[in-house]
Amino acid sequence: MITGDISLMRRVTNVAMLGLTGLSTLVVVSILFFILGYLLWMGGSSLSIQFFTNLPKPTGETGGGMANAIVGSGKTLLLASLIGVPIGFLGGVYLAEYSGRTFAFLVRYVTDLLNGVPSIVIGIVAYALIVKPMSHFSTLAGGVALGIMMIPIALRTTEEFLRSIPNSLREGAMALGATRSRTIFTVVVPAAMSGLTSGMMLNLARVAGETAPLLFTALGNMFWSQGWMQPTATLPVMIYTYAISAYDDWHQQAWAAGFVLLALVLTINITARLIIGRGASSARR
Amino acid sequence: MATPDRQMISDSQSQPAQSSAEPPAPAFALPKIHAKDVNFFYGAYQALHSISMDVFANKVTAFIGPSGCGKSTFLRTFNRMNEAIRNTRVQGELLLNGESLFSMDVTTVRRRVGMVFQKSNPFPKTIFDNVAYGLRVNGVKGSVIKDEVEKSLRRAALWNEVKDTLHKPASALSGGQQQRLCIARALAVEPEVLLLDEPCSALDPIATLKIEELLFQIKDITTIVIVTHNMQQAARVADFTGFFFMGKLIEFDDTRVVFQNPSKKETEDYVTGRFG
Numbered sequence: 308m309i310t311g312d313i314s315l316m317r318r319v320t321n322v323a324m325l326g327l328t329g330l331s332t333l334v335v336v337s338i339l340f341f342i343l344g345y346l347l348w349m350g351g352s353s354l355s356i357q358f359f360t361n362l363p364k365p366t367g368e369t370g371g372g373m374a375n376a377i378v379g380s381g382k383t384l385l386l387a388s389l390i391g392v393p394i395g396f397l398g399g400v401y402l403a404e405y406s407g408r409t410f411a412f413l414v415r416y417v418t419d420l421l422n423g424v425p426s427i428v429i430g431i432v433a434y435a436l437i438v439k440p441m442s443h444f445s446t447l448a449g450g451v452a453l454g455i456m457m458i459p460i461a462l463r464t465t466e467e468f469l470r471s472i473p474n475s476l477r478e479g480a481m482a483l484g485a486t487r488s489r490t491i492f493t494v495v496v497p498a499a500m501s502g503l504t505s506g507m508m509l510n511l512a513r514v515a516g517e518t519a520p521l522l523f524t525a526l527g528n529m530f531w532s533q534g535w536m537q538p539t540a541t542l543p544v545m546i547y548t549y550a551i552s553a554y555d556d557w558h559q560q561a562w563a564a565g566f567v568l569l570a571l572v573l574t575i576n577i578t579a580r581l582i583i584g585r586g587a588s589s590a591r592r
Numbered sequence: 593m594a595t596p597d598r599q600m601i602s603d604s605q606s607q608p609a610q611s612s613a614e615p616p617a618p619a620f621a622l623p624k625i626h627a628k629d630v631n632f633f634y635g636a637y638q639a640l641h642s643i644s645m646d647v648f649a650n651k652v653t654a655f656i657g658p659s660g661c662g663k664s665t666f667l668r669t670f671n672r673m674n675e676a677i678r679n680t681r682v683q684g685e686l687l688l689n690g691e692s693l694f695s696m697d698v699t700t701v702r703r704r705v706g707m708v709f710q711k712s713n714p715f716p717k718t719i720f721d722n723v724a725y726g727l728r729v730n731g732v733k734g735s736v737i738k739d740e741v742e743k744s745l746r747r748a749a750l751w752n753e754v755k756d757t758l759h760k761p762a763s764a765l766s767g768g769q770q771q772r773l774c775i776a777r778a779l780a781v782e783p784e785v786l787l788l789d790e791p792c793s794a795l796d797p798i799a800t801l802k803i804e805e806l807l808f809q810i811k812d813i814t815t816i817v818i819v820t821h822n823m824q825q826a827a828r829v830a831d832f833t834g835f836f837f838m839g840k841l842i843e844f845d846d847t848r849v850v851f852q853n854p855s856k857k858e859t860e861d862y863v864t865g866r867f868g
Contacts, residue, residue, distance in 0.1 A: 475713040479774070482671060483726035483781060484703035493725075498716045 343569075350566025353559040358567070363529050363540075366554040373564055375531050379446065379539035380568075382532075383525055384515055386450020387457055391514075392507050394454075395461020402462070403469035404491050415463070422459035429455050430520030438524060444538040449525025453514045460513065464506030468499040505579035512575040516568060518543035542568045622690060624649040624785055624815045625670060630684035632665055632674070639665045642684075643841045645834060647785070652807055652816045654830030654847070656823055657862070661836040663819045667787050670817065671705040672698050688784070703730055706783030706814075710790040712770035714762035714777075719754050722762045722773055726781040740780055747813070748776035749806050768799025775806065779814070786810070788818040792825065804829050823863055827851050835859045 357372045364371030402411045433452035438444055472495050480490040496503070521544050532539035542564050549561035623646035632640035640662050647653050647670075655663035668674045669682055672693060686693040693701050703726075714722050723741040732740065741758075745751040750772045754765070762773055771791055778786055788807075792800040807816055807829050820826050826833050827847060834844040835858070843850060843859040854860045861867055 473713070475709055475711055476715060478673065478676065478707075478709065479713040479715065479777075480725070480729075481676060482673060482702055482707040482709075483729055483777065484699040485725075485729045486699055489729060493729075494715050 346562070346565050346569060349559075349562040350564075350569070353563040354566055355563075358560070358563050362531070363545075363560075366552070366557055369556075371556075371560065373540070373542065373545055373560065373567075375528060376540035376542050376545040376564065377567065379525065379528070379532055380515070380541045380543075380571075382446050382535070382539060383449040383453055383521070383541055384511060386447065386535075387453030387514060388507075388511055390451060390454025391457025391461050391510070395458045395510075396465050396503070396507075398458075398462045399465025400469065400491060400496070403466045404487070404495070415466075418459045418462055421455075422463075425519075426456060426517050427519035427522075430522060430524055433520065433524045441536070443536075444524060444526035446525055446532055446535045446537065446539040449521045449539065449541065452520035452524045453517060456514050456517065456520065457510050460510045461507060464510065465503060468502040468506060469495055471502070472498050501582050501585060505582040508575050508579035508582070512572045512579070515572050515575070516543055518547050522547070542571075622649075623647060623687075624689065625817075626685070626687040626690070627666075627669075628685040630666070630669060630682065630686060632662070632669060632683075633681040634677075635679045639839050640669075641839045645841060645844050647815060647817055648832065649815050650811055651831040652811055652818060652829050653832045653834065654826035655817070655819045655834050655836055656821075656826050657836035658867070659821075662839040663834075663836040664789050666836070666841075667789055667817060667819050668707075670785065670787055671702050671707050673702075673707065703781050704783055705785045705787060706778035706781065707787040707789065708771070708774050708778055708791050710793055712767060712774050712794070714765070714770050714773055717762065718759045719762050719765070719773060720758040723777050723780050726777060730781055744776040744780040745773075747779050747810055748772045749802065749809070750776055766799075768795050768802060771795060771799070771803060772806065775803070775810075779810065783814055785815045785817065788816065790819050790821060793821060800825070823851075823865075835862060837862070 355370075355372075357370045358374075359372060359377065360374055361370055361372030362375055363373060398414070402414055406414070430452050432455065433448050437448040437451055441448075469491075476494055476498060477490050480494045481487070485493070521541050525541055525544065526538040527544045527548060528538045528540045546561050546564045546568070549557040549564065552558070625647035627646070628644045630640055630643045631638060643666060655667060657663050665674065669686060670693075674680050674682065675698065688696075688701070688704060696704075715725060717725070720741055723744050724737050727737050727740055742751060742755075745754060750769060753769060754773075757764070762770065765773060771794075775786075775788075775791075792803055795803065804825065807818070810816070818826075818829065830847045832844065833847040833850040835842045835850060835854075835856075837858050843854055843856045845855075849855075850859060851863050854863060
């Protein structure tokens with residue numbers, strides 16, 4: 308009798324928990340797929356070849372595009388990588404290979420804090436550091452803002468991947484007379500290369516959609532940007548500007564821009580996953 | 593920090609200066625490695641207690657003893673590998689050909705005293721680049737590298753198995769091959785002493801046999817010190833054997849004496865399998 312009751316209780320609990328967890332998963336996944344599907348539908352139907360080749364046109368005129376924003380996004384992301392990746396990488400090497408425990412803990416803590424700083428605050432920092440002294444908005448300022456945002460993840464990724472390399476490899480290299488730095492850059496870093504590359508790419512994909520830090524750094528531009536020191540259009544800011552406008556045709560353009568941005572982020576993500584997968588399989592062999 | 597005790601180093605440096613006034617000793621009498629009163633500490637824990645011994649040139653010296661007895665720690669003082677571990681300290685005198693290990697640059701020590709580890713640790717590079725690594729680190733350039741890689745692989749009895757796959761990843765080799773690759777890699781820089789830290793503990797009997805045969809062949813060109821858990825292995829390969837227990841070198845003698853007629857009770861108990 309007693310055992311029967313317990314097993315009934317267990318069965319009920321089991322079914323209830325399974326139901327709850329399953330339902331939560333379903334909610335999450337269906338929201339995600341709804342957003343994705345809606346974006347694909349709305350964006351895909353508004354997309355045309357002119358979107359990639361033409362400059363924006365005033366509302367009412369057909370055939371406007373966002374070629375300048377695509378190039379602008381590319382330029383700011385390139386700048387961001389040039390700033391965020393080297394600083395984060397070298398800092399991560401220091402943390403993983405050289406620093407003492409207390410200092411590493413401190414830096415890690417500060418890095419996590421920096422990672423948690425709202426992106427708009429990072430934008431204000433870039434505004435104060437670059438826009439204010441130069442007294443105009445620029446591609447440079449946008450790149451610096453995104454670059455600062457990349458540093459924490461670049462640093463932590465590097466540190467984690469280097470720490471995952473077994474010590475026996477370091478000892479093997481040092482036992483042959485290699486110096487510490489030679490060991491790190493010719494054995495440890497190459498061993499972690501696929502992980503590092505994909506980590507950096509995911510990091511880039513993460514900042515590619517950032518809007519807030521670009522609002523008052525890169526600002527926006529309806530024409531081709533006149534250079535690194537001049538304001539530029541970027542996809543996220545274009546989406547923002549077009550989406551809050553009052554015009555239907557601009558809304559369509561915003562959907563198309565969303566679609567392109569999503570495709571860009573997805574491409575980076577998938578490439579990164581492929582690199583991770585290839586690295587893992589070659590390590591197993 | 594892992595800095596050796598400087599006071600003891602200055603002691604050991606004064607040693608060769610004194611002896612230079614005397615007539616030079618015959619070459620065979622000079623031990624390859626001379627250890628005197630070596631103490632070693634992990635933080636406050638003393639892992640080695642006043643160990644003194646000599647390693648003779650072109651001989652195989654084996655260290656045996658139960659786990660945690662300090663044999664690997666002692667081995668790693670010979671190429672100053674313990675310095676990579678934080679919060680360790682070494683005291684005493686360690687001479688390589690009469691010259692203090694601590695007065696040399698650490699990278700020089702490690703080039704002259706090579707090491708093969710318990711678990712084979714090929715770099716994630718090609719077979720060729722693995723063997724060439726030590727050469728490149730030590731400034732060898734150009735076509736010499738190719739010849740040296742072949743020479744080292746032949747010495748490690750691996751050439752015939754890998755000569756067609758030199759540019760494939762080293763990770764594709766079997767466990768035994770990987771360990772012989774690590775030996776080839778160590779031999780490439782022509783070390784005066786080769787330290788082996790339980791090199792066969794992860795290998796099957798056939799691969800183990802191959803490594804042991806290899807040791808016989810390479811002792812003409814280098815001096816071998818091997819740490820092993822396997823007493824039969826020590827009996828098979830070693831000319832001299834040291835028995836370690838609780839951080840002390842209990843007995844060090846000709847291998848035959850250690851196994852057949854040990855002078856200490858602990859040694860006898862261990863080699864007859866009564867404990868450990």
